Amino acid sequence: MAIIEVNGVRKTYAGRNVVDGVTFSVDEGEIFGILGPNGAGKTTTVECVEGLRIPDAGTVRVAGLDPVADHDRVTQLLGAQLQESELQAKLTVREALELYRSFYRAPADWRPLVERLGLADRLTTRFAKLSGGQKQRLFIALALIGNPKVVVLDELTTGLDPRARRDTWKLIEEVRDGGVTVLLVTHFMEEAQRLCDRIAVIDRGRVVALDTPAGLIRQATGSTVLSFVPSRPPAAPELTRLAALPGVASVTPPDASGALVLHATDDTVTPLVALLAELGITAQRLRITETSLDEAFLDLTGQDA
Numbered sequence: 001m002a003i004i005e006v007n008g009v010r011k012t013y014a015g016r017n018v019v020d021g022v023t024f025s026v027d028e029g030e031i032f033g034i035l036g037p038n039g040a041g042k043t044t045t046v047e048c049v050e051g052l053r054i055p056d057a058g059t060v061r062v063a064g065l066d067p068v069a070d071h072d073r074v075t076q077l078l079g080a081q082l083q084e085s086e087l088q089a090k091l092t093v094r095e096a097l098e099l100y101r102s103f104y105r106a107p108a109d110w111r112p113l114v115e116r117l118g119l120a121d122r123l124t125t126r127f128a129k130l131s132g133g134q135k136q137r138l139f140i141a142l143a144l145i146g147n148p149k150v151v152v153l154d155e156l157t158t159g160l161d162p163r164a165r166r167d168t169w170k171l172i173e174e175v176r177d178g179g180v181t182v183l184l185v186t187h188f189m190e191e192a193q194r195l196c197d198r199i200a201v202i203d204r205g206r207v208v209a210l211d212t213p214a215g216l217i218r219q220a221t222g223s224t225v226l227s228f229v230p231s232r233p234p235a236a237p238e239l240t241r242l243a244a245l246p247g248v249a250s251v252t253p254p255d256a257s258g259a260l261v262l263h264a265t266d267d268t269v270t271p272l273v274a275l276l277a278e279l280g281i282t283a284q285r286l287r288i289t290e291t292s293l294d295e296a297f298l299d300l301t302g303q304d305a
């Protein structure tokens with residue numbers, strides 16, 4: 001069942017549609033990713049979900065409620081970790097938890113929360129003295145303290161070292177396993193691939209693809225990478241025949257290592273083997289790999305994340 005429904009949402013600034021007809025829905029219990037390059041409209045979209053921005057067109061529903069008209073009720077069931085969050089430098093962890101707790105009618109007990117988030121020995125530490133990873137964990141605690149059904153995490157692991165990032169991912173999975181739906185904004189491919197059940201790729205304000213991580217990879221053209229060292233360099237007409245094989249998106253002639261690379265599909269393998277046999281070329285060190293989500297993203301948006 002969908003707990004978040006975003007339908008045809010548009011947001012216009014200075015005559016430019018920064019969010020341009022975005023539609024997606026998030027099922028209860030999912031980790032749903034919003035992935036896109038800088039300035040694609042990700043934050044604007046999730047802030048419409050949170051009721052912090054009012055869409056110029058389209059509708060948003062969270063558990064059937066309008067985040068603007070029913071702002072108070074939505075606030076009670078949606079926890080948000082905002083991008084570039086800051087707290088007062090002198091506030092201690094305990095004070096921050098107590099303060100945020102006071103915003104909710106049925107808040108969580110923060111003690112098990114800080115245990116789970118590894119902050120139990122930091123209760124008297126002031127915000128300014130926390131490490132980057134501890135600040136992020138505190139923000140997750142603050143996003144969860146209202147016992148939300150949905151939590152929105154925007155660029156959660158930006159600025160964290162790889163270990164802290166991995167710890168944070170584990171935490172997010174635990175949050176989901178505890179029954180909370182997670183809407184995650186990210187531009188880290190690995191994060192999206194590892195965590196998300198489904199991903200909406202947003203580019204220039206539009207959803208350009210929406211699928212599971214594996215589905216996005218399959219959607220990208222040339223999602224299977226075939227590489228081999230030919231027993232002799234193929235002549236130009238032979239390269240043309242390789243490029244004409246079913247499913248081939250591109251052919252890169254042998255590089256310094258002698259490997260020829262085809263971006264193709266699984267269906268290319270059999271005709272490739274047949275063509276090589278016909279041409280009297282043997283393929284040494286044949287490797288068949290799947291393209292990464294990174295490459296799929298480039299293919300879907302035409303740019304880096």
Ligand SMILES: Nc1ncnc2c1ncn2[C@@H]1O[C@H](COP(=O)(O)OP(=O)(O)OP(=O)(O)O)[C@@H](O)[C@H]1O
Nearest residue numbers: 013014018036037038039040041042043044045187
């Ligand atoms: N209040 C505003 N007034 C004018 N333009 C805005 C406003 N908020 C956002 N924008 C513009 O809308 C576009 C989308 O911004 P948004 O923050 O939603 O993108 P994003 O995908 O979250 O990017 P990033 O990954 O860099 O955070 C940007 O070009 C931004 O400059």
